[in-house]
Amino acid sequence: MLGLKKLFFKPTVLFFVGASACLTVGAATPAQAMHIMEGYLPVGWAIFWWLVFFPCFALGLRSLHRLTKENPDLKLLLALAGAFTFVLSALKMPSVTGSSSHPTGTGLGAILFGPMAMSVLGTLVLVFQALLLAHGGITTLGANAMSMAVIGPFFAWGTYQLLMQYSKKQKLAIFLAAALANLITYVVTSLQLALAFPAENGGILVSFLKFAGIFAVTQIPLAISEGFLTVLVWNWLSVYGRTELEQLNLIKPEVRIGAEN
């Protein structure tokens, strides 16, 4: 039981966590890689993405409603997950600076709660980032939520399910799911920007290459470290958060996880 906590204090692990956390939290990326700023998108596109986003959100809310009706305490757990994601994203921000890239945390969320719930939760995290940190915006919430709260988690969840079915290697599945959620999010963001601002010559494709190319520099290492971080957190959860995980009906008590160092 104590083994894993000790592990957290070993210098090597600390170094690793520190490194990945600094990378994920601290690395400033252009154009708020994850979040498009208030007023950045032309009004047509802002409305378009809101329209696309809304049904996804409504579906997610409905499924959450059902879940929490059966089990009201789940609300606390959901709020906890959301708040933790937010705090991680706020951590390294010195006082008022309104942005920088950060782990999306949506990969883990999608695995734990499913993509439907995550579409709501991720959106709420975005709302708080906009309201408390002025990071992202309200009019661009639709676009940002599509990439971070809907499409990213959906891919993460799909990846996790697929890998679990075919390989049964849980840690690998979690790593890939989290890393992929992060990557997909940035790909979608680039696409949204490219659609809104096609290049004069070469149009959307060239524009997409430009945005994606710039983001790739920071985002690929970021995605990898988010993968690692998520595996660590998962290990930790499976030791200390057993009751909560069981509450989520995710791990049956007999499944052996995370006990090995």
Place this chain on the structure above:
Amino acid sequence: MHIYIDTLAYTNRLRDLHPIQKLALAIAVLFIAFLSHPPTHIAILFWMAIWNVAYARIPAEIYLKMIVVTGVFLLISLPALVVNFTSAAVYPLQADSLAGVALGSWYFYISRTGISTALEITLRSLSAVSCLFFALFTVPFSEILQLLRKIGCPVLLTELLLLMYRFIFVFLQTATQLWIASESRNGNRFWKVAWSSLGMLVPQLFFNTFKRYRQLSLTFASRGFTGEFRVWHSRRYQFSLRYALEAFLGCFALLGLEFLIF
């Protein structure tokens, strides 16, 4: 780590002004910002600065810092809009090119339309952000929540928002406290060598967060959590004629400016 927006929202000078009045102004001007052109954007920037700094008494340095930070991020994003590339074979045909270099079979150039788009986006974004700031700085989160409840937002959503809000500050406090506690015992010396204190903070924060969550769930149970988070509040707000007048006249002036020029 201090969330200025939240604190200022509770302590600014327009605290007693009705949130609807403040939000209506922010939304109206945001709307104008979206539909207008650069000169109007500049006017909006100035006018909103007056509301924020002079009326709401947001410390000028904080306001400026936030605007500047936003501006810096906008600047970083501009190269992707301004620089364009195309195959070297067609580059002489580029009327759009202001200046450029050929690299191998590619031609990279600074695009004229790119520059004008970039300029437009920068100003639009900044003026939109200044409206957003006005709303954020003067309307506390709990009031936004009450408004959401009033306009029939699903209960589940407002509950989750409220719980998250409380958790966020509990965790931020946990993080700050951890940081201060280790600082007071001179803990950040070695951590600095081993990649800053964040390395220790993150796992500890995670751990403490979880502990707090467990305690809070007991608290919720003991205080009779019914599965729905409801609270009552006493705030009484005033509408201000003077501010309403200025808001109206200002918006008309902005629209007038827009129509005069374009």
Place this chain on the structure above:
Amino acid sequence: MTQWLLEFDKVYYTYPASSIPALNELTLRLPAGKKSVLLGYNGCGKSTLLYLADGLYKPQRGIIRWQGKPIKYDRRSLAKLREQVGLVFQDPEQQLVAATVEEDISYGLCNLGLPAAEIEQRVAQALADFDLQEVATRPIHHLSLGQKKRVALAGVTVLQPQLLLLDEPTAYLDPLQVRQLIANLQTIHANGTTLLMATHDLDLAYQWADWIFVMHQGKVILEGSAATVFSQRTILEDLQFGLPLIWEVWAALPSELRSQFGECPPPKTIDELRRLLFLLNNP
């Protein structure tokens, strides 16, 4: 016969992953309508007992009875129980759930489903009782620890439960606030609430309590009225527990002085002492 509001019958509770039981075959009967106090060393199990009394933990062995009936641990019964039992946690940071002071105080009331007018009136009263009007609309995270403690107390006392459990309510409060708290508890008690307070303040216990339980290593080892408990010198000396200051003062007074009052127990408060000494000088 006094009725027992709450009974612990050979209750045994061990924390998960702990080897030593926090409560060890504990038996305790809480007299209805009285003010009781729990005394005991750090780690003797006071907080654990209060958690169990509120149905937050479930004992591994033994039975807890509320108004004579064993507590049931399904959701509905627990919700019912918690309408009747209020618990103020030891750590105020743990207690507070809402964004601002008045919202937090209203939280429990809203859960009871009271009408808005009633809530408004009760919150206003609680703000006045705990001297919190000035900070009513401040966010919780902008308060000093003592102020948080008062918000925590206000949020539970406002519910007027049948049984109020208080875990070291006077810690962090300044002397004026302690006096005010005691006065508030007096009002609540007069309205029919039974009180159980864990505390380390012997003077307070002696002066305030109708009934005292002394715990040690997860068991109740001594109980009785304040005078009875503090007369058990041998047990208390074994524990090195000490005596209330006023009791010691009384014992230190010249015996001729004391003997003039016959065999009555020592005065409980400084006012009583003053009155006694005044009587002496002006017979």
Place this chain on the structure above:
Amino acid sequence: MTQWLLEFDKVYYTYPASSIPALNELTLRLPAGKKSVLLGYNGCGKSTLLYLADGLYKPQRGIIRWQGKPIKYDRRSLAKLREQVGLVFQDPEQQLVAATVEEDISYGLCNLGLPAAEIEQRVAQALADFDLQEVATRPIHHLSLGQKKRVALAGVTVLQPQLLLLDEPTAYLDPLQVRQLIANLQTIHANGTTLLMATHDLDLAYQWADWIFVMHQGKVILEGSAATVFSQRTILEDLQFGLPLIWEVWAALPSELRSQFGECPPPKTIDELRRLLFLLNNP
């Protein structure tokens, strides 16, 4: 002339974006080598003052001097300052950073870069001093709040700083532990450490302190030796602050009794009182 270890010179501190200053032109001089106490209402700024004294917050106006020199706020100077100043926070939950009791106590020592043998010896001593041997290897989150408080105290006193700041150290401690803490502080003090304690316990302040500061609304409004401070009836009554119990007892005693001791201040502890009364009966 006494030397001042720490001086606050018209210090002004407002929490970020708060409208009321927590410290308002506060001036305070802490005598070196003495045991001082901070008294004051909830929210008067005691904790804030201690944070500033440890260089954790930076004043907006005014100067804080450590050993005569203004505190500098660069990383190196602060690290140096914190080697000499130890702070025990009000909330133990806030103080503890490591996983187990032992680890937490050793944390500050490791940061000082002491040799392992020394660390081991000091940790063992601290565990003994604070009665923590039994729980030495337990994880922090398996302790009762009072036990956590003791770990917090152990983790700082073990550093043997030149100035030890204590924010309500006796809250949550049982009476035996309070006595033991006082004894430990006595040892630390005898080894040359200056002590500054914020507390609400008037009896403790009266009996323990060489020097008392009374704060109100961010200012020091009264200071002096214990006897001087508590003689300022009008000021204290204005504040409704109350007096130490033993002082009140003394005042309540028949004046013939008291007058036999001349104009000396009231006894500070129950033992002193006992001795005085004994002298009286056996002249």
